[in-house]
Amino acid sequence: MQFLQQLINGVSLGAIYALIALGYTMIYGVLRFINFAHGDVFMVGSYVGYFAATSWVAHFFPVGSLPSTILVFLISMALCAALGATIEFLAYRPLRSRPKLTVLITAIGVSLFLEYTGQLVFSANPRGFPAIISNRPIIHTASITIDTVELVVISLSLVLMLLLRLIVMRTKIGTAMRAVSFNQQAASLMGINISKVITFTFIIGSALAGAGGVLYGTEYPSIEPLMGILPGLKAFVAAVLGGIGNIPGAALGGLIIGLVETFVSGTAASTYRDAIAFAILIAILVFRPSGLLGKREIEKV
């Protein structure tokens, strides 16, 4: 029963991709551009988690205890939210009415800036992520092992996604977000403060990336400043796969990418693991550019 084990591993990897993909898709929804730097916010989330767990919180609670773990997540999410809002304010806001290409290049610039400032500040050497969740097998049979880390990764991602859905569907700011993503001009005419909504979107998206960063660190405990590039790109593929701008789509896309990648790793083609996401991207853009759950957009002249 190798299959079941792979399934569990795939779902837990997919859950992390889904968390990052949500940020991509929400920001695309309101601003119509790909925030290249999102994967690096995820990396910063991991590092904040590392420092919070090993030094800041460690003064008060032992690493691995429940209050410590909760605090680590909260600190990482808060700092990433602040980082996301700052990036939006400094780099993207001055460019709001500029051509898309200009914003795209800026986003690449921000991404490189975070990566290499990371190398400068944190050093390029990988660090071992502390065990903030004590890892014991919960279900342990001959065929399948589910341990606490996997359980926490999957359930926490699920909780965050439900929370996000609640915010987007039930609150006033969530309604405003949907209005802005539907038609920015009309929303602004209805008295919605576009800048506020955009800032809020960046805060939520980056906080999710921060949580994703800590979860990734717990599951794959080696972090380095360039670690955000590949998961970031794969999460982007997940967002496109599900239909960019579509929140349930991002979750579904993340799950699919995580599963496909895990199953490919288990076969003889494991060395092609990093290429598979891009192959999926190319296929989806050629055959169904609106994604699995997205709706077709008509370009008006």
Place this chain on the structure above:
Amino acid sequence: MKSYFALILAIAVIIGASFLTPMINDYVLGRIIYVGIMISLAVSLNLINGFTGQFSLGHAGFMAVGAYTSAIVTTYLSVHGFAMAGFTGIVGFAVALILGGVLAALAGLGVGIPSLRLRGDYLAIVTLGFNEIIRVIIQNLDFKIDGTDYIGGARGFSVLPITTFTWVFIIAAITIFCVENLVNSTYGRGFLAVRDDEVAAEAMGVDTTKFKVRAFVVGAFFAGVGGGLFAHSNFHITPLDFTFLTSIDIVVIVILGGMGSTVGVILAAVVLTTLSELLRSVPEYRMIIYSLLLIILMITRPQGLLGPATMERLMRRRRTGDQATPQKPLIAPVEG
């Protein structure tokens, strides 16, 4: 005809200058050769990104195809008793480079066709994806012919170091010549039309699809040749020489120089390559400076330091500068 004359003159100057190269120390010469390769790569990327407006992040992928193809050819030739020096060396290397370029152009065709429906950010990510796919494929290739290692997967591939100053700069001159003549021809206006307004271009009867694919094919061909030169200027190449970070290096040059300005891009290639040389001991700073340059440039001067409009203004100023005195306004401004 004027441009043919300029090309021949440039080649003559390069051959003349090549007699001076023994006077330069090897390290500096190596860096000068690297600048020349970057000029070829940046000018060819400028055809795709600058003149045709298709934002590609996959130039290093085309480079890789050219690099590995030409390296396989030269290695095969030299192992099979073909002297890679003197006249036969020139023929062998030229054949290798052209083959590398042709295969890269085929890869460009492969990227161009599925990318036609995409624009802007999607195209950027798909080209980046192609870049990574090509790299991963190379990383998984490793075979021997008659006991000699070819490609060598992640271990890398040992290559004959036969790239010289003359080769690099003659090819840079040919690249500049081809790209400039192409976009300045009647036919080549199609590239600019696609960039300026795709819908309007299509309405005017420009086959935008064909122009996009052509830009990719031509750009990829020269990237492949540039990749071949790059491979043969090193003793050893690995797939890690061709990640998308290498593509970004070239993109930064094109953006800084001003998309759609060949002179600007050449200057940027020289300046940025020298800058990264100066910052060699602190590579993090190099990328931080690059990224800040990108962000600040996009906010304050998105057309690049020497965009086409700026170049035109400079040219015009020089031409009208002949008139002795600045023209006085016909009606004196009312004061007070």
